[in-house]
Amino acid sequence: MSIGEVLAQLRPEFPDTTISKLRFLEAEGLVEPQRTPSGYRKYSWDDVARLRFVLTAQRDQYLPLRVIREQLADRDAQAAAGHGRGRPTLVAVGPSGQVPGRAGAEVPQTRLSRADLVSRSGLDAGTLTEVERLGLVVPIAPGWYDMDGLVVASAVAGLLRHGLEVRHLRAVRAAADREVGLFAQLVAPLARQNDPAARDRATETARELIGLSQRLHAALVRAGLRGTLGR
Template sequence: MSIGEVLAQLRPEFPDTTISKLRFLEAEGLVEPQRTPSGYRKYSWDDLDRLRFVLTAQRDQYLPLRVIREQLAARDAESAAGRSRPTLVAVGPSGEVPGRSPAQGQPAQSRLSRTDLLSRSGLESATLTEVERLGLVVAVAPGWYDADALVIATAVAGLLRHGLEVRHLRAVRAAADRESGLFAQLVAPLARQSDPAARARAAETARELIGLSQQLHAALVRAGLRGALGR
């Protein structure tokens, strides 16, 4: 596959992915596509699998590239020693591959209707309306939601099952907004540059900041609960 064909494979599941992003991941050593004699990149299905692994880890776990690189190395170590690179195959205009069923590698749904969001998160319709009113979940278009909305709605549903009320989450929303503003100040100088590599570094810095923030928040909550747990 060419870099454009790889981008077409990834875009449905990772809509923010760009050619600059793929080149950045290559420069960071996370994927190593072959090159034609004229210098064009050619990606295998193994390369595409690695890119999906990296992008999923960044999106769902906010892991920094250093950690993802270590995980890839561990995964590679578990593979059969001396395994040869897979043979490159032609990809049709719709992404079809000889001998590969259409269901294989099919991207997960990244755009959800309101009905899908309610079904998958476990929220009631009235509760989702209240959650939206507080700005915890925001539709990307009227009646349509992204993957982050599903994560938030699912987490809210779980908290409500433990006895919290939606109004208790106002403070969480306010804290997240303050933190977003603080992090935006840190990454804005890179994000404003016209250099694609600088913008890719800005996105990676943001993901690392989010991951560190999650670790800090979890540790602080654990420490605060020690008294209640008698530890």
């Protein structure tokens, strides 16, 4: 496949992916498409699966490229030792066993109606309205939400099931806003450049900062609860 055909395969699941992003991942050594004699990139299904593995790890786990590269190197080594192959076949399997991008695969929703969000998150419509007033869930258009909205709504629903109230989450929103302001200062100089590679680096830096922030927050909460748990 050409790079444009690969982009068409990945875009339904990863709508923010661009050709410059694919070139960036190649420059970082995460995928190595073959080249035609005239220099055009040609991707195999294994290459597409490898890219899907990288993009999924970034989106769902906020892993930095360094860590993803190490995971892929480990998989490559295991595949070479076990099967005599230089790289593994990495296939992202959907919830029903489908392979995204192949015939019969389901395309994940990246845009949800209000009814979909309520149904999938576990929040009722009234609580969703309260959550929106706090700015925790922000529609991308009137009555429509993205996948981040679903993640937030699902997390809020889980916290409420444990006895928290929506008003308790004001502090969470305020802390996130302060963090956004801090991280924006770090990535804005790269994001403002006209160079696509610089903008891709800004995106990767933001992903890494988010992942580190999540780890820090979780560790601080665990440490803070040790006294309560008696451990």
